[in-house]
Amino acid sequence: MDDLLDELKNAVVEGDADRAAGLAQACLAAGIPAATIFETGIVGGIREAGVLWDCDRYRVPDVILSADAFNLALAVIEQQLRPGGDDVRPKIVLGVVEGDVHDLGKNILAAILRGAGLHVVDLGVDVSAASFVDAVRHEEPAILGIGAYMSTTMLAIPEILAALEHAGLRSRLKVLIGGVPTTQPFADSVGVDGWAPDASAALRKVKELLGRGE
Amino acid sequence: MTHDWLIGRRRVAAAVMGTPDCVPIYAALTEHARYLFGIPPQTFYTTPEVFVEAQLLVSKYYGLDLPSVRADVINIEAEALGRRVLYRQRSAPLLEPGPPLYRTAEDVEAIREPDPQADGRLPFMLEVYRLVGENTGLPAERWFTAPFSLLCAVQGYERVVRDAAHDPRFLGYLLATLRERVLLPWIRTSLKHPLPAWAATGDDPWASFPVITPSMYSRFVLPEVMALQDALRSEGYRIAVMGAWGDARADDPVTLLEERVRLQGALRGLDPDVQRLGPELYARVAERHGVALGLGIDSRLIHDGPVEAIVTRVRDYIGRAGRNGRLTLIINNVPGDTPSEHIHAAVAAAHLYGLYPIGERLEGTPFVMPDCEPFEDFARREGRLALNRPGSTASHG
Numbered sequence: 001m002d003d004l005l006d007e008l009k010n011a012v013v014e015g016d017a018d019r020a021a022g023l024a025q026a027c028l029a030a031g032i033p034a035a036t037i038f039e040t041g042i043v044g045g046i047r048e049a050g051v052l053w054d055c056d057r058y059r060v061p062d063v064i065l066s067a068d069a070f071n072l073a074l075a076v077i078e079q080q081l082r083p084g085g086d087d088v089r090p091k092i093v094l095g096v097v098e099g100d101v102h103d104l105g106k107n108i109l110a111a112i113l114r115g116a117g118l119h120v121v122d123l124g125v126d127v128s129a130a131s132f133v134d135a136v137r138h139e140e141p142a143i144l145g146i147g148a149y150m151s152t153t154m155l156a157i158p159e160i161l162a163a164l165e166h167a168g169l170r171s172r173l174k175v176l177i178g179g180v181p182t183t184q185p186f187a188d189s190v191g192v193d194g195w196a197p198d199a200s201a202a203l204r205k206v207k208e209l210l211g212r213g214e
Numbered sequence: 215m216t217h218d219w220l221i222g223r224r225r226v227a228a229a230v231m232g233t234p235d236c237v238p239i240y241a242a243l244t245e246h247a248r249y250l251f252g253i254p255p256q257t258f259y260t261t262p263e264v265f266v267e268a269q270l271l272v273s274k275y276y277g278l279d280l281p282s283v284r285a286d287v288i289n290i291e292a293e294a295l296g297r298r299v300l301y302r303q304r305s306a307p308l309l310e311p312g313p314p315l316y317r318t319a320e321d322v323e324a325i326r327e328p329d330p331q332a333d334g335r336l337p338f339m340l341e342v343y344r345l346v347g348e349n350t351g352l353p354a355e356r357w358f359t360a361p362f363s364l365l366c367a368v369q370g371y372e373r374v375v376r377d378a379a380h381d382p383r384f385l386g387y388l389l390a391t392l393r394e395r396v397l398l399p400w401i402r403t404s405l406k407h408p409l410p411a412w413a414a415t416g417d418d419p420w421a422s423f424p425v426i427t428p429s430m431y432s433r434f435v436l437p438e439v440m441a442l443q444d445a446l447r448s449e450g451y452r453i454a455v456m457g458a459w460g461d462a463r464a465d466d467p468v469t470l471l472e473e474r475v476r477l478q479g480a481l482r483g484l485d486p487d488v489q490r491l492g493p494e495l496y497a498r499v500a501e502r503h504g505v506a507l508g509l510g511i512d513s514r515l516i517h518d519g520p521v522e523a524i525v526t527r528v529r530d531y532i533g534r535a536g537r538n539g540r541l542t543l544i545i546n547n548v549p550g551d552t553p554s555e556h557i558h559a560a561v562a563a564a565h566l567y568g569l570y571p572i573g574e575r576l577e578g579t580p581f582v583m584p585d586c587e588p589f590e591d592f593a594r595r596e597g598r599l600a601l602n603r604p605g606s607t608a609s610h611g
Contacts, residue, residue, distance in 0.1 A: 015379065056424075056463065058424075059423065059424035059425070059426065059427045059428075059463075060375075060424050060425050060426075061375040061378065061379070061425075061426065061427050061430065062427065064372055064375050064376075065375070065376070065379055068376070098302070099302035099303065099304040099305050099308075100302075100304075100305065100308075101300070101308045101309070101310070101311050103311065104371060104372075104425070107372065124311075125311055126300070126302075126308075126311075150304070150305050150549075151513075151514070151517050151549040151551070152245070152304040152305050152549060152550055152551065153302075153304045153305055155304065156304065181514065
């Protein structure tokens with residue numbers, strides 16, 4: 001049983017999506033509870049990939065492939081993981097500001113947050129302030145993550161915050177920002193709840209904002 | 215527009231030989247020029263006269279040694295192949311995200327050579343080259359998208375990553391086809407039109423660590439650039455490929471820098487890699503190979519300042535890597551809303567501390583910020599307060 005979980009974890013670390021999906025199925029067939037498969041095999045794998053990224057042994061493509069393996073394996077067990085269909089995981093809405101189509105950092109963060117057991121709603125790139133407001137109203141997330149990857153496009157962040165304020169939604173959620181040109185002083189100046197320089201730091205900040213700091 | 219660009223050009227040429235009077239400096243300031251003139255993005259990036267005139271004037275305003283007229287290079291060929299370009303007020307043109315252009319070998323087989331007189335902004339680029347030559351008396355620098363970055367532009371980066379892992383033969387086939395049917399014909403055309411040139415430079419930002427892995431670099435980046443160089447060398451053309459960063463994230467930075475010399479015909483380092491690895495390393499590698507060195511000051515520092523930090527960085531790079539006479543400083547992509555005094559400070563510092571022979575203790579020479587004419591006054595004096603072209607909403611007039 002442990003061997004299967006180890007193999008699954010390794011398949012996620014190595015970014016072998018087909019093998020990871022097959023092993024998730026094999027774990028279910030062996031009678032391993034879905035929650036154990038998820039936590040030990042699938043999340044264990046994406047966490048390990050994150051550690052390898054942090055120590056510079058993994059590059060972005062390695063993380064993308066690990067995230068693919070994570071998502072495919074999760075899809076196999078998802079029904080068993082939440083048989084009632086209710087998703088009680090904390091929800092985070094992510095998007096990149098209007099005028100900015102850099103999706104790499106946001107995609108990596110989405111994978112890492114999913115790996116941490118969060119329900120991620122990905123709005124994509126080039127997202128207008130109005131679309132952020134609509135998503136917050138509709139999804140009611142605990143956290144809104146806004147990415148900006150150019151010094152010019154990060155100026156859209158205060159406009160999004162103003163639109164949320166105007167819609168009476170700002171006080172209901174925490175806002176986290178990130179992206180190459182953003183800084184803590186910028187985050188302080190626009191009045192958000194958190195800033196992170198990279199995906200790993202963003203995960204720590206998300207946990208802190210959710211009151212789950214480690 | 216009259217300005218003697220030959221003086222700066224001679225200084226840059228002398229720096230290649232190691233005999234300039236001063237360390238040359240130039241900047242990639244396309245978006246900044248657009249910002250200063252308040253020109254709407256689509257007008258700016260599609261109207262050759264406006265595009266060239268604005269960048270030449272702004273290069274002149276800052277006293278740069280070489281004019282910089284660069285388009286959004288990595289969109290040009292992809293747009294000609296069918297990718298849509300988005301024009302947004304706050305950024306340089308962007309390729310619209312979307313599904314890959316080519317999914318099957320049949321799709322790749324159907325790729326046709328773009329028409330330089332009709333497809334996308336290829337005609338715009340040819341007219342830009344003509345106007346630069348006409349206005350400066352210098353051959354315009356020819357640019358193209360390097361093979362790997364073109365691959366990412368047409369397919370989307372994540373699709374390229376997945377194909378590199380799961381279908382590398384398809385990726386290789388696509389790369390070879392793009393090289394033969396798109397890049398080589400386009401580079402040949404751009405080098406012949408309207409005045410002949412002998413060198414072209416590829417921009418390859420996607421081929422950077424950690425955006426790629428070492429195996430992707432070995433398999434899909436290095437051999438493709440070399441194939442392009444080989445194909446055009448026999449016709450008398452010199453191809454360099456630059457714009458990749460992440461030297462400090464490579465497994466073996468020294469080996470990577472050695473390979474960069476091969477790809478660039480010189481050595482160019484960009485911040486933050488130069489900061490992390492130290493300018494001395496770049497200088498040593500360049501000297502070992504007997505090539506010129508270009509060091510790029512990072513755009514965030516230029517944007518955020520303060521002036522003291524910019525001056526310190528310029529002085530530091532000159533003191534640590536400029537003593538053999540072969541250094542050129544480059545200000546990396548200048549963000550639109552960069553305060554003009556930051557760029558003036560970088561140029562003044564380069565021309566103060568970079569005077570040959572370089573002094574032993576540069577920090578002992580005080581920097582005095584020069585009096586700089588406000589851009590509005592300069593533009594008014596040049597008779598170009600607003601470029602007064604159709605569609606321009608220049609706010610300075």
